[in-house]
Amino acid sequence: MRRKLLHARKLLLSIAALGAAASIAGLGTFATFTTSTSASHTIASGTLSLTAPVSRLGTGASPIAPGDTMQRAIDLSYSGSISLGSATLTTNATSSSLLDSDATNGLQIAIDKCSAAWTESGPPYTYTCGGSTSTVLSSRAVIGSNIALSNLTLTAGATDHLRVTVTFPSGAGNTLQNQSSTVNYTFTGNQRAGTDQ
Secondary structure, three states: HHHHHHHHHHHHHHHHHHHHHHHHHHHHOOOOOOOOOOOOOOOOOOEEEEEEEOOOOOOOOOOOOOOEEEEEEEEEOOOOOOOEEEEEEEEEEEEHHHHHOOOOOOOOOEEEEEOOOEEOOOOOOEEOOOOOOOEEEEEEEEEEEEEEEEOOOOOOEEEEEEEEEEOOOOOOHHHHHHOEEEEEEEEEEEOOOOOOO
């Protein structure tokens, strides 16, 4: 009989302990204070766009002799919503000869910018500037990779009016006779540096 009473007492104590634990857990669940606030904003990325709405670079010249120059106009338009930080020019010969591979006596390139659209005459094409001019690329061998260009506007919504002049040096010798090259021009715009927005 005594053993049964002890067993019953232990059982009642266990039930009481479980009840107390449940009460404490319940108090912890329903007694917590909460508060919150929220905000949102829209973030949208812009576009970087470099196009050439006006270009005479596709117009070839033949036959040329040492001392000849070829002028071609091209407009670089920055029509995206993000301004450029810099621009480069890469030229390569898709059909090669001594005209492009001879860096000294082969074709040379120079680029100028006019503050207004160039006035075109010809063909053969020549251009005059009714505004102010600045040098974008000083004379150098026609073939090159990632050639830095200077004095460009590069501002979103703006256009730079360029004149590309290709010269066949007057010192070119007989080895450059009867040569033909096709030169491809690629202008590349690079994003401006990151800023606070």
